Amino acid sequence: MTDTIITCEGLSRDFVLRHGRGLRRRSTLTHAVTDMTFEIERGAAVGYIGANGAGKSTTIKMLTGILLPSRGQVRTCGLDPVARRRQLASRIGVVFGQRSALWWDLPLHESFTALGAIHRIAGNQLNRRRTELVDQLDLGPFLTTPVRQLSLGQRIRGELAAALLHSPELLILDEPTIGLDVLSKERLRQFLVAERAVRGTTLLLTTHDMDDVDRLTDRVLVVDSGRLVFDGTLPGLVSRVGAQRELQLDLVAPTPALTGIAHTTLVRTEADGLRQRLSFSAQTTAATVLAAVSERAEVRDLAISEPDIEEVVRRLYTGI
Numbered sequence: 647m648t649d650t651i652i653t654c655e656g657l658s659r660d661f662v663l664r665h666g667r668g669l670r671r672r673s674t675l676t677h678a679v680t681d682m683t684f685e686i687e688r689g690a691a692v693g694y695i696g697a698n699g700a701g702k703s704t705t706i707k708m709l710t711g712i713l714l715p716s717r718g719q720v721r722t723c724g725l726d727p728v729a730r731r732r733q734l735a736s737r738i739g740v741v742f743g744q745r746s747a748l749w750w751d752l753p754l755h756e757s758f759t760a761l762g763a764i765h766r767i768a769g770n771q772l773n774r775r776r777t778e779l780v781d782q783l784d785l786g787p788f789l790t791t792p793v794r795q796l797s798l799g800q801r802i803r804g805e806l807a808a809a810l811l812h813s814p815e816l817l818i819l820d821e822p823t824i825g826l827d828v829l830s831k832e833r834l835r836q837f838l839v840a841e842r843a844v845r846g847t848t849l850l851l852t853t854h855d856m857d858d859v860d861r862l863t864d865r866v867l868v869v870d871s872g873r874l875v876f877d878g879t880l881p882g883l884v885s886r887v888g889a890q891r892e893l894q895l896d897l898v899a900p901t902p903a904l905t906g907i908a909h910t911t912l913v914r915t916e917a918d919g920l921r922q923r924l925s926f927s928a929q930t931t932a933a934t935v936l937a938a939v940s941e942r943a944e945v946r947d948l949a950i951s952e953p954d955i956e957e958v959v960r961r962l963y964t965g966i
């Protein structure tokens with residue numbers, strides 16, 4: 647039997663919005679999440695993606711006990727999240743990229759002390775874990791700065807340390823890289839990859855960034871209008887919708903246009919062919935394309951970009 651850490655069965659959540667007064671009183675019903683059924687195995691890394699308003703945050707809130715489901719069942723770490731919210735809080739870590747869980751006026755190190763007390767972490771254990779996280783997330787230089795004065799990148803690293811201080815089994819991240827610059831995103835991803843490799847922490851993340859999905863997860867759940875529309879791998883998703891990935895090649899010498907490589911399309915050449923962009927379908931791989939290119943030119947550097955998430959979801963939904 648597999649060890650599941652999250653189980654949802656027919657999970658649904660509606661919202662009723664009332665507006666107007668007296669006889670003009672009206673209400674609107676939104677089915678934010680409908681009949682969601684999935685399991686997540688302990689140790690997995692899952693990307694939960696969808697367009698704006700698809701129902702991702704509502705699902706996360708039900709998984710963490712912030713919102714009561716309208717219908718269906720949910721178990722997180724074997725617990726009913728709403729009924730056992732306190733016990734659950736000591737077993738999971740949650741980071742909302744757009745909302746802070748830290749005390750705004752306190753410096754980070756005081757937040758960590760307070761969280762240590764809330765989670766009842768023994769003094770020496772707290773010190774050890776705090777030192778480790780401060781070091782890995784490079785928090786040392788601003789431990790005494792009030793959270794309100796931190797940059798977004800610094801604050802998110804602080805939020806991550808706070809969420810991991812009690813060494814949770816499950817880390818849930820809602821848009822962790824939103825608004826971050828390329829370098830900060832990369833640092834965060836490297837940290838999460840290492841954290842998972844060392845501790846086996848289960849990861850569930852929502853994101854609009856396909857690179858997050860590619861780097862951090864091994865399974866993708868796609869939600870559209872509150873319903874689960876895909877459960878599989880990222881290459882499986884990309885291939886199902888026929889989306890193209892793009893390879894940007896920086897070449898050592900000016901090179902004629904790299905046309906005629908199987909399953910690729912030349913998107914653009916720049917600087918006399920020193921930089922060329924090829925899009926390629928799921929019928930080939932980046933490595934195969936690179937091997938074909940190497941027969942014609944010497945490659946100095948390369949970057950692969952993933953298709954846009956909104957586009958992939960739209961194609962999945964509309965079937966085009």
Ligand SMILES: Nc1ncnc2c1ncn2[C@@H]1O[C@H](COP(=O)(O)OP(=O)(O)OP(=O)(O)O)[C@@H](O)[C@H]1O
Pocket residue numbers: 661662663676677678696697698699700701702703704705
């Ligand atoms: N508290 C609420 N009251 C009324 N409607 C809500 C509430 N929270 C969410 N909704 C509605 O439920 C739907 C799903 O919202 P949700 O925030 O879960 O989407 P999301 O996928 O997280 O979107 P985003 O990517 O923009 O954060 C939306 O139509 C939203 O307007």
